[in-house]
Every structure is written in structure tokens, then in C-alpha cells.
Amino acid sequence: MILDRFRLTGKVAVVTGAGRGIGAATALALAQAGADVVISSRTAEQLDAVSAKVADTGRKAHAVPADLADPANAAALADAAVETFGRLDIVVNNVGGTFPSPLLDTTPDFLEEAFRFNVSTAHALTRAAVPALLAAGGGSVVNISSVMGRVAGRGFLAYGTAKAALAHYTRLAAADLAPKVRVNSVAVGSVATSALEVVVNNPELRERMESATPLRRIGEPEDIAAAIVYLTSPAGGYVTGKVLEVDGGQQVPNLELGLPDLT
Template sequence: MTAKVALVTGAGRGIGLATTRRFLEEGWRVALLDIDGELLGHAMAELAAPEATLALHCDVADVAAAPASVRRAAEHFGRLDALVNNAGTAVFKPMLETTPEEWARTLAVNLTGPFLCTNAAAPIMAEGGGGAVVNITSISGLRASTLRVAYGTSKAALAHLTKQQAVELGALGIRVNAVAPGPVDTAMAKAVHTPAIRKDYHDTIPLNRYGLETELAETIVFLCGERASYITGQVIAVDGGFEATGIGLPTLRAERRNL
């Protein structure tokens, strides 16, 4: 009962699953929440840690089910110390082709979901003396790009929600930060990024590569722990320097490498 507890949404794969593994390595217990029950089952089987994990099949945009799942996690483990709002969805279409339904669903999952889960978690954390929330935004919320009108807008709004939450929840001993991933070598990226797209990203990213899920997990778990005890209200880009490049000057960098 003394081991800390984290709830990770979108934990069935990718960054969420990598974060769950990192929490377990640090001795935390973890509630894994995901909308895909089959994916969640595979993750639980892969982790093979029944004493330290709990599966929660839920849509974070469900105004009744999401808060209920947060409470269930706290009741099961007896406490809740951290919440990672990682669940997300995306529609990659031109703005004029994005439907109102696609817009609404993207904002419901990416923005309303973290609002619902955090509002449910905060009183529980406060009762236990405090805690930490990490919202997973995106580099697309910091810099505009084509085909991302719904996704980018939702993530930009989540970055601001992070600051609102940090300001209001600080008095309860709850820190709230955000991590903005750049291009990450996930299964989805491998499926949709062509070699040409990957080359474009490599040319623009100063570290000249995609990030790893484990690298995102390291930052997320750090922000949830005591080593980050005076950090709140921040949006940290874990992106290999992608956001810092502005428009990028790959030709000049290539020339520099050849000097």
C-alpha cells in the first residue's frame, strides 16, 4: 500500500505502454486505461505484473465513465499519486475537408478527456497530500502544420489547460506539466511516414533522428516524481530540437557537416 500509484491513459501501446513499464521499473503500481480492450489485454499479458497493475477499459471522453475509472483505480490501489493524460486521437486531413464530427471527436478525446480525468483525480490526490499530472501534448500544438487543424488545435489547447491546471491545483500540492513529443518512432509513424517524410524530418531535427518511446517515458516519469518537485506549469518539448529550428535550414546544416 505504500508504493506510489499512477494512472496512465492510452496505455495499451506506444508512449503510454512505455511509460507504464518505466513506472513499474521505478517500483510504482500502475492503472492502465485504454479504449481498446483487446489492446489493453495484450499489454497486461505482456507486462505480466498482476499485483502491480490494473486494466481499465474506458473512453476518456465519456463524461461518466472516465471519472468513474479514475476513482476505481484509487479504490483498487488505495491511493493515487500521478495521472498521465496520454490518450489521444488524430485526423490528418485538410482543414476544408475536416468534418464537424471529426473536429468534435478530436477535441473530446485530446482536450475534454484530460479535463475530466484531472478533475476526478485532483480531489483524490489532494486528500493524499498531493500528486502530479502530466498531459501529453504535441509539437503540433506548438507549431502549425498541414493536415492538423483539429489535432494541432486540440494539443495547443491542452498546453494551455496544463497551465490553468497548474495555477489552480498548486495550492492542493498538485503539480501539472506537459510533455510535447516531436516525431517519435512509434508503430503508427512507421506505418504512415514514407521514406521521403522521414528524410524531411531528419533534415529538420537537429539531432537528426526520431525520438524513442522510452525517451518520452523517461521525461514523463521524471515529472511525476520527487526530483521534479519544483516544476509545474511547464510544457517540455521532447523533440530532438525540432521546435527550436523554426523553419529549419537543412541545406546550411548539411553544408556545415561537410566542412
Template sequence: MTDVPALFSLQNQVAIVTGAGKGIGRACALAFAQAGADVALAARTQSDLDAVAERIRAMGRRAITVVCDVNDEAALDELVRRTLTELGKISLLVNNAGGAGPNDPLRMRPHEFVNVLSRNVMPAYALIQKVAGPMREAGGGAVVNISSTAARYAQKHFSAYGAAKAALNQVTRNLAQDLAPHVRINAIEPGTIMTDALAPHLTPERKANMLRLTPLGELGQPEDIAAAAVFLASPAARWITGKILGVDGGAETTTWC
């Protein structure tokens, strides 16, 4: 008989979560800890990390905090080194750092466009490269990249961010081929999620339009993405790699109006 709770357990696993201080990253870190993992938390702000670490330790799990600019490769090396030294291994990775707002394609300079591509793709690629060896040594591992529905929607003012997340999706697919069978790599495309990053743009009119265009009739919460990340990281997803999972309330077109 299948042990369903064990299929979704992350007991005895060690995860790195980037962008772990707020929003989706924080929700993923807390969910992984609830599922049994110890967590290395990486973000730019120590106070945010400390708050998440305190909650994880209250669950009886280990947590370390690493103030880290994921665009600095030396900082990523230090993140990996500290995780191995202080938590003993690396078996899970959530690449959540990144992001960008809307852009005007007639005003955004080419170097600004390249910067959006770089900060959404390079850190994920670099960290996967750095943890692949430790994951093999740990007996295998799983990576979850946080992408966006912007990767597949055609919409105004998202040429930079949409291109960056589409690139991240393709990196996910191709690295999954490269690193199988020891490392599984999948991505999640969040739809409209209620985070601090969204709040400044969420006028009453825009929120009403988003709700109207979302078949499930409500906006997502960071915990919705965290639940999907736990699934993709867990033994329940042992035969899934190179896939992009939309967690978007059923929206098949942009809700950004």
C-alpha cells in the first residue's frame, strides 16, 4: 500500500531557497520546513531572513541565513559552502530570486533589457551548476525554478520580463536533460500572486479586472506556489523532470490590464 504522507515528505532533506525573505520565497522556505527539510535562506536583507529562520527553528528544523546578492557569483559560492558546512548536504534548491516590472519597449535601453535577462536566468543557471555535484553526492536532488506566466502570455509592456522567464523555462527543460537521472529540474509559472511586489500596482480597477479574467475567481497566495514547490521537490514527483507547471487560477491569457 502506498504511503501517501511519505510521498510528500521532505524529511532529512536540505534545501537552499533564494529570495527567501519575502513573498513566494518565504512561503516556500516555510513549507519545506513544515515538510521536514532544513533550509538555507538567502536574500539581501538580514532582518527578513532572521524572521523566517526564527519560524523555521520554532518548527524544530535547522535554518541558516546568508545575506546574498545572487548576481554575485562569489556570493553564490559562499551560499553553497555555508550550506554544506553548516547543514551537511544539499538536496533541494528553489531558485526564486529575480523579477522585473513592466517595460516600455521604445524607452528601455538594450543594456537594461540584458540586465533583466541576466538577473532572472544567470543566478538560477549558476546555482544549479554549483549544487549539481553536491546533489549527486547526497544521492540525488531536485530543483524548482520560479518562472512566471509572463513566459507564455503575449501582452504589452512585458517584452523584457516575458523573454527572461521564457529563457528560464528553456534552461529548465535543457538542464533537466543534462543532469538526469541524478537531479530533477522543474519550474513553476505563478499567475497573479498577492505579494508585496504586486501591491503598488494593484489599483481597485486592476484587481477587479484580474479577478474577472481568472477562472477560479480569486488571486493566488504565495502558499499556493509553495504547495506546488513541495510537490515538485518531493518523492511524489520522482518521475517528473523538465516540466513547467502553471499555477495561475486557470488563466490562459494575461490578467494584467
């Protein structure tokens, strides 16, 4: 049966930024597909809620509250998976993000922080995970990039640059780690998470964003989680070094920030 190729029975995954949004939906989806999960974010209470949902599927979750802006904390999750579950098969580098900022307000330090939070943390965990992935016979890494890593919009210089770097990091890491470890990325569009709360809860802004999206809707975290299950399961076993665009068909930004021309 083709659906059997989407099963992850007996696998172990690490998901960063898993307290809510895409990370929480991904952890639950991987558990529903058969995996035990190590989940991490800043807020223990959010992780406890996700752990309870994972338990309802019959799988196990191990919560690690941590500040994942520190790459060392991200790297430590690989050992946590092996110590808790005895193996590691899947890494989902979901944590990331950067506030919009005009170019002249984007200091070099701000740009470096964006790169560190979106790229360096992913590299730290991926690098730390490789020995365990190889010991398990191979594995899969998925990095969460963004549509803003390939389209241009005012105010997204730091965020878009970091996400573009993460997309190309994916291609380069896939070349280095083939054939045993597959590395792919999901470039997400506008998804109804806390980061988009101001838009989701404003009917006028939501209508503007939806009307500028070819599929005429804002994505749900489960849209991204489904793509991650595909990429990490045997169903995606012949895919590596690719960026899967799950963005409702966007080719341009679907909501401008309204930053004025410089004078």
C-alpha cells in the first residue's frame, strides 16, 4: 500500500521550536506517523501540552525546554534523543524567525543575529546529529526556510537573507551527507501561526493577504507538517538537496509592509 511509505514506525525525531505553530503540528504529525519525538522550545508549558497530544497517539515525547538561539543548546538535542530513545532518525530544524526592519535600521549585529538564529542553530543540530543518523542506518534532515528567501519585499532584508542562506545550506549539506543522510527544506509561505496573529485576527489584512495568494487562503501549520512527513518518510526517500515550496503559489510578497521610498 502506498500509504505504508509514509509511516515512520520505530523512528525517532527531533523537532525544534516545537511549542506551538509549525513545530507543534510537525511533532504531532510525526508521532501520528509512528515516531517518538524530542521536542524543544523556550516554554515548558507549551511543550507539556504538545507532549500530551503526542501521548494520545500512542507515541512518546521527551520535552527539552531551552533557548535555541544558542547553537550549543540546539546541538545538545541530538544527544538527548539518543539518551532517551536510543537512536535518532529525523531532524527538523524549525526554530527561526526575525522581526522585519528597514535596511537603514538593520545593523550588522542584527543581520548576524538573524543568520545565527536561522542558520547557525540548524547547522549546530545537524552537525551534532550526523553520527547518530549514520548509526541508525541513515536519516533525514528538514530545514524550515521561507518564501521570503526567494522573493523580494521591503523590510525583510535580514530575514530573507538568512532564509535564502538556509535554503542553499540545504543543498550543500545534502551533497556532503549523501547517500546516507538526506537533507531537504520546506520554504513556507504565510501560515496561521503566532507570528502572523496580527494579520489572522484583522479581517481587512487577512483579506488582502488571501486575495494576493494564488490559492486564496492562509496556510495552516498542518500543511507544512504534511510536507515534512513526506520528506522524512520512505515516501520521500529519493529526494535530497531540494527546497519544497509550500506557499499557496506565491511568486511575490502577499502583504507589503508599506515602507516608504527613501528621500
